[in-house]
Amino acid sequence: MTAFSLEPAQTAWCEELRALAEEQLRPLAEKGDPGRVNRPLIAALGGAGLLDRMLNSGALDLCLLRESLARGCTEAETALALQGLGTHPLVRSGTPAHRERWLPEVRAGRAVAAFALSEPGAGSDAAALALTAGPAPGGWRLTGEKCWISNAPEADFYTVFARTTPGAGSRGVTAFLVPADRPGLTGTALEMLSPHPIGALEFDGVPVTPDDVLGEPDRGFRVAMDTLNLFRPSVGAFAVGMARAALDATVAHTAHRTAFGGPLKDLQAVSHQVAEMATRTEAARLLVYAAAAAYDAGESGVPRRAAMAKLYATETAQYVVDTAVQLHGARALRRGHLLEHLYREVRAPRIYEGASEVQRTIIAKELYASREASA
Incomplete structure (x- = not known):
């Protein structure tokens, strides 16, 4: 099993990405038409070098990209991830003509x-x-x-x-x-x-x-599975980014919101929920990083680990965001509130790129196959 920890430079890069997402990318996202491709946002991702970085990244770097962008602007994260999902098959299986025609356009944010x-x-x-x-x-x-x-x-x-x-x-x-x-x-x-x-x-x-x-x-199914094995842990990273954003907002809210004579954080029922949110988020984050590191190291069992990472992280994000809404009360249901936005965003990752039920099937099949092989 690959051991890993983030280097100080990686941690600093993640903070830079979150700041970029909040300060420069979120305003572009807010100007876009809901439900439409936001080409100015994609162009900004290209101009910042993030699309090029994504196409040349290993699994761990991809996870750091997606998690950090998701903390600051989910629309920017999604735009980047979709560019990667559609382009990765060209990077791995395309002809020189395919790459010459499309990759420079994708890197620059000109092609979707x-x-x-x-x-x-x-x-x-x-x-x-x-x-x-x-x-x-x-x-x-x-x-x-x-x-x-x-x-x-x-x-x-x-x-x-x-x-x-x-x-x-x-x-x-x-x-x-x-x-x-x-x-x-x-x-x-x-x-x-x-x-x-x-x-x-x-x-x-x-x-x-x-x-x-x-x-x-x-042999196209191999192309699809190669892409999904890389991107499934990074879907988990997207979920972790949303969970961290919800957790950050909840810690800030419960620290200053008063009820029953003091801040919410002094109520044991509240502080224990926040502790549970933090613990599950950190566990999901480590599981995602472990799956990504295993992919980069070429270790065996990557499909199972990718499935575990996506399953646990997306289910955790659903729990964390829902709990954050509960602790914020009615204000979190108001259109335009961060948590109202995350509440709508967090549901889909439990379905796309393999629903949670599919991930459980993958995990169980590999466990039983491993047992039979060693018998």
Whole structure:
């Protein structure tokens, strides 16, 4: 098991990121249209060098980025993470032509990426994809739909996973890089609980060629899992960042808010809740860092550790934010309050990139498989 601790330079960098998010990125986020891609915000991330840093980061650096940005501006964190999710398959499996065309644009914040895996009937069961890539002269034609795709329908390109071999399960899926201007590709925006850019995509015979393949034909599921194994711990980091923001606000609030003749912090029921929030947040943070360090070190058991990190951190963040709302009272329910914002933001990470139930399944399967292998 990899041992690790943050260096002073890393801690200082995290504080710089949080300050950048609060002072420069949050004003851009507040000017954006809810539910739409915020291109000025993405351009600012590129101008600050954060998109380039993300694409060249290991798992631990990615987690530090996401956690720190989330403490200061969740919209900035989400914009950065979605750029990474849609672009990582190009970094790992793209051709030189793919990288030359798109990576400079992503790094500069000029191009918007999207990761198109989920479908109406294939969310948690990603191997059950129904979008087909039917044979056509010079390549394939994509027919079907994708749903719950972040940055759709406004992205400039999509990493699309489609079935090229019927009946082959995960072994018959191919990853394609599909520019948004391909004929037959259309999309619609979806309104969500938290106003993120999310939409559905329709593929009506969209043409793709061997030059559009990421990796190898029929091996696209590996591309998807490689991306998710990296990003799952960092979803946990996003959750930790939100939990820390809620905890910071709660410590400040309970220290000065008076009730029953003194500050709330003097009430044992309150102080014990704050202590529980802090303990769970720190445990989640360490679990996320451990999973990221294991990924960077190339250790075995990364899928299980990534699943544990995402599961525990997202469930913890839900608890911490909910408790923070309770301790703040009605003021936390007012539109525009930090905790009202976090309350809406914190729910989705328990679902996307593998719901909590899926993470528990991954953890249990690996535990039993390890037992059988050692028997």
